[in-house]
Amino acid sequence: MIEVRNITKRFAGFTAVDNISFTVNRSEIAGFLGPNGAGKTTTMRILSCFFPPSTGSAVVAGYDVVKDSMEVRKRIGYMPENVPVYPEMRVKEYLLYRAALKKVPRSQRKARLDYVLERCGIASVERKVIGHLSKGFRQRVGLADAMIHNPEILILDEPTIGLDPNQIIQIRSLIKDIGKEHTVLLSTHILPEVEAVCNRVIIINGGKIAASGTPDKLIGFVSEGLRIKTEIRGEHDAVLGMLKSLPYVTGVTTLKKDSLNSFLVICEDDKDVRETISQKCAEQRWPIKELRCDALTLEDIFVKITADKTDEIGACK
Ligand SMILES: Nc1ncnc2c1ncn2[C@@H]1O[C@H](COP(=O)(O)OP(=O)(O)OP(=O)(O)O)[C@@H](O)[C@H]1O
Ligand SMILES: [Mg+2]
Structure with missing residues (x-):
């Protein structure tokens, strides 16, 4: 469903992502984990066709992100780290506009709107101006936007950042539900989030994959x-x-x-x-x-792996 093959991304001589490869299968929720500046957003931008890789390739929903970017875009829902919603529009108006832009057939738009309003818990604010919403609610509108065209794959860059604990629980359970039928790649710093939601973890550090596997496998990998x-x-x-x-x-x-x-x-x-x-x-x-x-937690593993200066802990598949 998502296949990343030897992707490198350089910005003016600086290598943000360095020859990474990983796969996320259908109906998998993969947690993309790494410290600030690790290369999570850069990788997600490549997968969502925001910009191309410097070298390497990626296949998303069966299409190459460079050669068939329009086909990839139709099949993914991307929620960027700073949700770019139009502040002057009302929630319902914005989501219908986005549905039209994403070519949801006119006859299905109302049903999709009702579905995402309900699933993202924003039905009560559908008439509100987005700029007047709290950060958490704007975040939910961003998620609703990513889901409005019923994409096969969701790419979510820190979807729970800025939400209160109740909202976090709701959004996590929503993502878990979505993951039953869709492929989800989500980035986060929050380790309990990965443990609660993901069935696969990819740890990135300094632009390189430090480890990947199921949470249990990772624990076995570093545990003595x-x-x-x-x-x-x-x-x-x-x-x-x-x-x-x-x-x-x-x-x-x-x-x-x-x-x-x-x-x-x-x-x-x-x-x-x-x-x-x-x-x-x-x-x-x-x-x-x-x-x-005293079981090792993902937190211990994260610290162990990302604190390693050599970045050469290796991947376990
Ligand atoms: N457009 C750009 N031009 C130059 N450097 C960039 C650009 N975008 C990202 N970088 C650099 O690439 C590295 C990886 O950034 P990226 O945003 O992918 O990290 P991240 O893992 O998402 O971090 P965070 O957890 O802080 O969101 C950083 O050192 C960043 O400064
Ligand atoms: Mg980021």
Whole structure:
């Protein structure tokens, strides 16, 4: 559905996107994740035919973004990062105008309008002048605009930026719903958003793909093994020695050294040694205050991958 092949984009000698390739399949919601200036918007602009790549190619909905850009445009809904809506127009008037511009047949425009007004939660403001709307509502009008011609693919550049928590939940559930039938590529900095919405993550850093895969695969990719956090009261060196001596334990880090010690224990092959720890502590009469598995979050992965100066963590497919 979206196939990016070795795309590079240079601006006056500066390489914003550097030889990236990735695929987003039909009915997939892909999260495009990366720090400021990583190249997310630049890539999305290429995919939505805003400008061509310097080198490389991309196929969107079966058409080449350079050779068949008109065919691509018909099949995508693009929501740019700063939603460019006409502030002097009324919501309904604007969306009907956009529907006409996008060649939605006259007989279907009213039905499409009603659908997007309802789905984007803007039916109550349909008569309002866009310039008088709050930022969140303007954002929704931008999403409604992207959806009005029922495109096969939605490309959304930070769709939830500036929304309040309730609106974010609503827009996320809307995107999830849309993703059942459409292909969605959305960029975001918000990691819980990716975890909540996306079934595929593409991490971009410094114009290069740092990693891509399902959220679970990415966690496996950077995780060194099962992580256990524990707080044990006792003499530090003795407790540390016990933890290190356990089978399957490959590493123990002291997080806090006190009468109440805190440790991070890493186990190989995802072996969970919590029961063994509790038995050993019971034998020694060391009270345990905490003993829990500490799963890596996408946040940890993002920080790990994007903090790597070499940008060469590699991709896992
Ligand atoms: N038209 C342009 N001319 C020159 N440089 C540009 C242009 N557009 C983008 N860049 C540069 O390309 C790099 C990537 O920018 P891009 O907007 O794609 O980042 P982004 O990942 O979307 O960041 P953000 O999270 O801040 O939106 C940045 O260093 C930016 O300054
Ligand atoms: Mg951007």
